[in-house]
Amino acid sequence: MDEIDELIIEGLRENARISITELSKQIRLSAPSVTERIKKLEDRGVIEGYTVKINHKKLGKHITAYILFDTHRCQQFVQFCQSYTDVTECHRLAGQYSYLVKIVTEDITTLESFIDKAMYYGKSSTLIVLSSPITHRETIR
Structure with missing residues (x-):
């Protein structure tokens, strides 16, 4: 390149x-x-596709949170995340936590509901986004 x-x-x-x-x-x-x-x-697979940037707040989704999960039920946890439409990303991690999940949802009530349901799979730690000075940025170098 x-x-x-x-x-x-x-x-x-x-x-x-x-x-x-x-x-x-x-x-x-x-x-x-x-x-x-x-x-x-x-x-060559350098460009994988073209996407749309969505303003979630205009769709009524005012809460973005990152949730760290410690679970031994990995496959079931991933299936749970795939079935939950507010989950926008799910990453397998090395280290203290098993997964990092990004959720974009309406409000604290729907976030809490997700956390409550996810606790079936293990322990979590939630980080709520206050602002995002830098959003998605691709790197090429």
Whole structure:
């Protein structure tokens, strides 16, 4: 991957809906060359897909929390998380805790309900997000 590929990825990261024409102008490369490079990045698996950034608060989901779980019932816990629509991420960890779960939910009541149900699988420690000065950012270097 060279500097031009990095510029293409940066342009797509800022706006995944940018037209090839506009992206080619930004990086000063022909549109066919940009298209070819994007295709190669996709074929190599560097670009896995294109997503939508959702404003959860506008959907009535005002609480974001990260919950650390210590469990020995890993497979069942993962199935529980997969069935719970407010769970947006679930990561297996090494160390003191088994999993880190990100939940985006309506309010403290729905968060507490999730925690209560999840306690069946083990112990938890909850961290509630107050603000997010940096949200999702992909790194390429």
